[in-house]
Structure formats: structure tokens, C-alpha cells
Amino acid sequence: MQARQFLIGVDGGGTGTRVVLADAHGAELAQGAAGASGLALGVERAWQAIEAACAQAFASAGLAFDWAHCALGCGLAGVNNRDWLAAFVASAPKLAALDVQSDAYTTLVGAHGGAPGVIVAVGTGSIAAVLDADGACRVAGGYGFPSGDEASGAWLGLRAVVHAQRSLDGRARPDAFSEALLAHIGAADRDALVVWLCEANQTAYAGLAPVVLAHRQHPVASALLAQAGADIAQLVDALDASGALPVALCGGLAANLAESVPPSHRARLRPPLADSAHGALELARRAHALARAATGEAT
Structure with missing residues (x-):
């Protein structure tokens, strides 16, 4: 048998x-x-x-x-x-x-069930891809951490930690956002933060994304999320300049970042089939x- x-x-x-x-x-x-x-x-x-x-x-x-x-x-x-x-x-x-x-x-x-369409996947990293009518797949973004992966969890965390750094040395006023970032990192002072920064990888930075989302009304977090939304729109445009294909925002951060996508592109978003x-x-x-x-x- x-x-x-x-x-x-x-x-x-x-x-x-x-x-x-x-x-x-x-x-x-x-x-x-x-x-x-x-x-x-x-x-x-x-x-x-x-x-x-x-x-x-x-x-x-x-x-x-x-x-x-x-x-x-x-x-x-x-x-x-x-x-x-x-x-x-x-x-x-x-x-x-x-x-x-x-x-x-x-x-x-x-x-998209194998049909033509665009995706922007935002999780620890990010990448966009399109499947065209001929079955060809093209990608945009996804160059990797730390230089690429715009709008990803690691991208958000890498930029958010700057606010924590500035709050520790007096360049920014300490606030609930900086305190939450430092608490997540487990750093009570400058030296502890430096140790964390020296050891942090993509996954560690992505772990700060929920802190950013929890403080999305904070000016720094708000600006980061707005930039993330603009970057998502730019990725879509790079792959489908005509605006003809459906777009699925996918990955662990998709639900949280959808509202940051500009209205012109948000109207094109469709739930992923799988x-x-x-x-x-x-x-x-x-x-x-x-x-x-x-x-x-x-x-």
C-alpha cells in the first residue's frame, strides 16, 4: 500500500x-x-x-x-x-x-486566488507585488532591513526608537510614548538603551510597532503612520500606474495601517481571499x- x-x-x-x-x-x-x-x-x-x-x-x-x-x-x-x-x-x-x-x-x-491584482504585504518587513494579465509577477520594495521595507513593523520601530533616544538626553520631553518604548525595550537609562540598540535585529525593532500603534495620536507616531500610508500608496503606483487592478493590503499590520493609506488608494483596497x-x-x-x-x- x-x-x-x-x-x-x-x-x-x-x-x-x-x-x-x-x-x-x-x-x-x-x-x-x-x-x-x-x-x-x-x-x-x-x-x-x-x-x-x-x-x-x-x-x-x-x-x-x-x-x-x-x-x-x-x-x-x-x-x-x-x-x-x-x-x-x-x-x-x-x-x-x-x-x-x-x-x-x-x-x-x-x-487574489491567482487572478491579476496587487498586494502590499506589511509585517516584520514589507514588499509589494503584482500579478498581471499575462501571469507575470513583478515586485517593488522589499529591499530589506534597515534600508528598505517601508511601512513595515521594523521600519516603524527603527524610527520610533529615535524618540526614546531623544527623550533620554533632553532633546525631547519625556512622555507616555517615549516611556512606553523604553518600557518595552527594558531600558531605564542611556547605557541600557545603547546595549539594546547594539543587539537589536529586525525582529526586535518590529516588536516596537505595537507601541507605535497604541500611541498613534502622538505627533511622532502619527507622522510615522502617515508616512507609512504614503509609502504604501507609492508602492501600489509603482506596480499599477493605471489604477486598474484590485489591491489587497496583507500581513500582520494590514488592519492597523489601512486607515493611514491615502483615501485615493484606500478606496481600491479589497480583503485578501486567503x-x-x-x-x-x-x-x-x-x-x-x-x-x-x-x-x-x-x-
């Missing part, structure tokens, strides 16, 4: 990993979650997080977990770095099939079908 086969869609970013487990026909069985698997944080860490999330999903479904019976579709942050991508693929366990794309692409597939993990599940389905066809198995 042939062993049962499974499809797994993986959405991996700088803050967390989500997976969707389905049977070979695409019927969803369970979901799982684990820590970050964005490739900027290391290939070994990425595979550890993906394995933990998959193991959780199999356990939830009451099934035995064996990589050899899994077709994996991955949408990961950081695959635009070719060296990271090559190392990730080379480190893969023995799988039934594997396809790895950017989390932008899987978000796009999930959000998320990046389900877009990655479609990659797994395709990879599984190709692997079966290559071995002459019936589909």
Missing part, C-alpha cells in the same frame, strides 16, 4: 512561521505555528522553525509526521538573496516535493503534481 501523502504550505517571516497541512487532494487538516523562519535570521533556524510548525500541525491532526511523505510549498522572506535560497534548498530534508518562492508571491497567490500560507499550499499542490508526473504516477 502506498503511504499517504500530504501537502504543506509554509508562510515564513521575520517574526513567525505559519503552516497549513492538507491531504493530497488539498483538503485542509490542521495548522501550526512556530518562531521566525525568514532567511535573514539563518537557514538552520528557518528549517527548525518550519519543522516545529509542521510537527505541531501533524500532532493537531493526530497524524504521524514524516518529511518523506510531504510536498512542501514555502513562501519565505529573504529568498531574493540567492545565496540564502541556495543554502536553504541544499539543507532541505528528504521531501516528496519542494517549491520555494518569496512570501510576496505566495501572498499574491493567496490574496493568506500567504494558503498561497504556499497552492505551490505545494503544484509541486506535488509535477513530482508525480515526473515519476509517471497517476494524478
Whole structure:
């Protein structure tokens, strides 16, 4: 008897990993979650997080977990770095099939069901992508932390912490916003903040985004959110200057940033049909079908 086969869609970013487990026909069985698997944080860490999330999903479904019976579709942050991508693929366990794309692409597939449209994904990082009528995918932004990823959690945190710095040395008056930032960081004085800044990575800065959102009426936070909204609009315009395609704002910060998008672009926003993990599940389905066809198995 042939062993049962499974499809797994993986959405991996700088803050967390989500997976969707389905049977070979695409019927969803369970979901799982684990820590970050964005490739900027290391290939070994990425595979550890993906394995933990998959193991959780199999356990939830009451099934035995064996990589050899899994077709994996991955949408990961950081695959635009070719060296990271090559190392990730080379480190893969023995799988039934594997396809790895950017989390932008899987978000796009999930959000519009494979139909033409634009997405702007805002989470720990950010990126925009469009799928045109010819099926071609183009991206804008997503150059990575710290120089890019406009409107992302890390982008907000990196800029918000400047207010905390200024409040500590007298360039700005200490207030509830600066105190909340310092409390989140755990820094009571300048030296403690410097230590945190020397060690902080993209994920750590993104952890400050909820503090910004909680103080969105503060002038500094308000200006940051307004700039984030303007950057989102600029990303959309770069990919669809005609304004003809639907736009889905996706990712962990989407709901909180929608009101900051200029009215002209906010009117074009549509709820995503599905998320990046389900877009990655479609990659797994395709990879599984190709692997079966290559071995002459019936589909």
C-alpha cells in the first residue's frame, strides 16, 4: 500500500512561521505555528522553525509526521538573496516535493486566488507585488532591513526608537510614548538603551510597532503612520500606474495601517481571499503534481 501523502504550505517571516497541512487532494487538516523562519535570521533556524510548525500541525491532526511523505510549498522572506535560497534548498530534508518562492508571491497567490491584482504585504518587513494579465509577477520594495521595507513593523520601530533616544538626553520631553518604548525595550537609562540598540535585529525593532500603534495620536507616531500610508500608496503606483487592478493590503499590520493609506488608494483596497500560507499550499499542490508526473504516477 502506498503511504499517504500530504501537502504543506509554509508562510515564513521575520517574526513567525505559519503552516497549513492538507491531504493530497488539498483538503485542509490542521495548522501550526512556530518562531521566525525568514532567511535573514539563518537557514538552520528557518528549517527548525518550519519543522516545529509542521510537527505541531501533524500532532493537531493526530497524524504521524514524516518529511518523506510531504510536498512542501514555502513562501519565505529573504529568498531574493540567492545565496540564502541556495543554502536553504541544499539543507532541505528528504521531501516528496519542494517549491520555494518569496512570501510576496505566495501572498499574491493567496490574496487574489491567482487572478491579476496587487498586494502590499506589511509585517516584520514589507514588499509589494503584482500579478498581471499575462501571469507575470513583478515586485517593488522589499529591499530589506534597515534600508528598505517601508511601512513595515521594523521600519516603524527603527524610527520610533529615535524618540526614546531623544527623550533620554533632553532633546525631547519625556512622555507616555517615549516611556512606553523604553518600557518595552527594558531600558531605564542611556547605557541600557545603547546595549539594546547594539543587539537589536529586525525582529526586535518590529516588536516596537505595537507601541507605535497604541500611541498613534502622538505627533511622532502619527507622522510615522502617515508616512507609512504614503509609502504604501507609492508602492501600489509603482506596480499599477493605471489604477486598474484590485489591491489587497496583507500581513500582520494590514488592519492597523489601512486607515493611514491615502483615501485615493484606500478606496481600491479589497480583503485578501486567503493568506500567504494558503498561497504556499497552492505551490505545494503544484509541486506535488509535477513530482508525480515526473515519476509517471497517476494524478
